[in-house]
Amino acid sequence: MVSKVYFMHARAMSLETSLAAKAVWLFEQGGLENCIDKGDSVAVKLHMGEYYNTSYLRPVLVRVIVDKIKALGGKPFVTDTTTLPYHEYVNRVTAKDYLYTAGMNGFSPQTMGCPIVIADGSIGTDDIRIDLPEGFILQEQYIAREIAEADALIALTHFKGHPIATIGGSIKNIGVGGASKRGKYNLHLGGHPTYGLQNSTFRPKLCKGLKCKKAIYCKNACPEGAITITEDTIEWNSLLCLGCTCHMLKTLSCGVFMIPDGYFEVTSAAIADSALACMKTKDKGKVGFINFAIDITPWCDCVPWADVPMIPNLGVCASLDPVAIDAMCVDMATEIAAIPNSQADEYGVGKAGDEKFQIGSSLMGISTEIQLKIGEKVGLGTRRYEKITIEPGDPEHFKPREVPLGEYMREFYKTDHPYPKGGFKRRKKVDLSLLQ
Structure with a gap:
């Protein structure tokens, strides 16, 4: 197929x-x-x-x-x-x-x-x-x-x-x-018995605790209250972990948690x-x-x-x-x-x-x-x-209005045209060499 x-x-x-x-x-x-x-x-x-x-x-x-x-x-x-x-x-x-x-x-x-x-x-x-x-x-x-x-x-x-x-x-x-x-x-x-994140290998000795610049993120990350940051390390109650992935993404770089194989x-x-x-x-x-x-x-x-x-x-x-x-x-x-x-x-x-x-x-x-x-x-x-x-379609298929643009604007211009009656004040010629 x-x-x-x-x-x-x-x-x-x-x-x-x-x-x-x-x-x-x-x-x-x-x-x-x-x-x-x-x-x-x-x-x-x-x-x-x-x-x-x-x-x-x-x-x-x-x-x-x-x-x-x-x-x-x-x-x-x-x-x-x-x-x-x-x-x-x-x-x-x-x-x-x-x-x-x-x-x-x-x-x-x-x-x-x-x-x-x-x-x-x-x-x-x-x-x-x-x-x-x-x-x-x-x-x-x-x-x-x-x-x-x-x-x-x-x-x-x-x-x-x-x-x-x-x-x-x-x-x-x-x-x-x-x-x-x-x-x-x-x-x-x-909560999966084999692959769930509650089975992560936990290595608290790698955590600097509140001394870490990212401590506030880990401290406030877990909606289940499974993570506690102390002065020198981290505590984790794996029984509370339901796998929202918050601790995984925050600690991959420091290695505190090792994700289950697979x-x-x-x-x-x-x-x-x-x-x-x-x-x-x-x-x-x-x-x-x-x-x-x-x-x-x-x-x-x-x-x-x-x-x-x-x-x-x-x-x-x-x-x-x-x-x-x-x-x-x-x-x-x-x-x-x-x-x-x-x-x-x-x-x-x-x-x-x-x-x-x-x-x-x-x-x-x-x-x-x-x-x-x-x-x-x-x-x-x-x-x-x-x-x-696929080749492109006809531009008429995608036009923004049914009335042609000239006809559309002509009615507006009858009563309020943006071009002034006496024209604009401009120099008749300029030195084109300055624009090279």
Whole structure:
């Protein structure tokens, strides 16, 4: 089985080649229109960016898809879910926090032309349990209720690297982003008897206690109260640890906690399982994917910063298969040379032909292939794809108004023209040699 992935290059020199126009054109040419029936409730799933992150998808790229869905008779809502408290400065842990951050990043009902819904409720417990007997590791998953109950799902994804999952593509967008906070604890293996973070090797002798410059972060990190910072060291009650990842991310550099063997690999596999659970909430043919392979940073939009992109912008892709679309993006990223002085270049994987994300993005050098391989294994999709390059559409298809511009402005100019009746006061000639 081979899945079709439709593609348009990132370069733009006209209205019809802008990224926004390409998104609309690929939505149409790639068959995503067929996911929408008149009257459908349509979840437009994306990451609206963390507080102070600057690499998330621009709001206009979302708005044009929202408008297209409305033109088809669908009832779209822009959506994402609350996150785990994994970093001191994240501001999407509750629906209220997320809506504040989304507004700061340019996402509002006014800019989107539709409601913005945090799909798993106020703190992340509004969800639907999905049986997952075919899962590689997960046998159940919890999908955010508003996403699960929508008639159709369109996933708009900023393709980039990720510190835990290695890549952040369509699989992660619905696998992590479609899960409730409860589901995120599950896919991050919270409480798992073998791979759960409560099984971390604890080395308190490496901790400087309150003398450490980062002590305040560790002191305030754990929502379960499992961590205590003393004058000279750290105390940890592993029985209280539920796997929110806060202690892992804060102490990787100092070595106080050693993560259980297999944690990162199995978490990547669990993301694919979770994506399948999200897909199971929809009838066949009711989910479509668009990957924007632009601003391809080493880490995700989940962190409150954005590094220099690792590679030049690649383009926009559309498919009905999340595995195929991510596989093609990985292949395209491998084929191109990295941007000089980017993290991929700095880490020695900057040449054309180098796989960028395993070394340039993953905290622990985890394989880029895990999500793709497990996604294929559990029936989420296939890594085999046919790349179909699409030519731009007619510019008239994307015009902002029906009335031609000259005719449109002529009526305004009849009563209030900006050009003064006597013309402007200017020198008749200037010395052009001074402008050489």
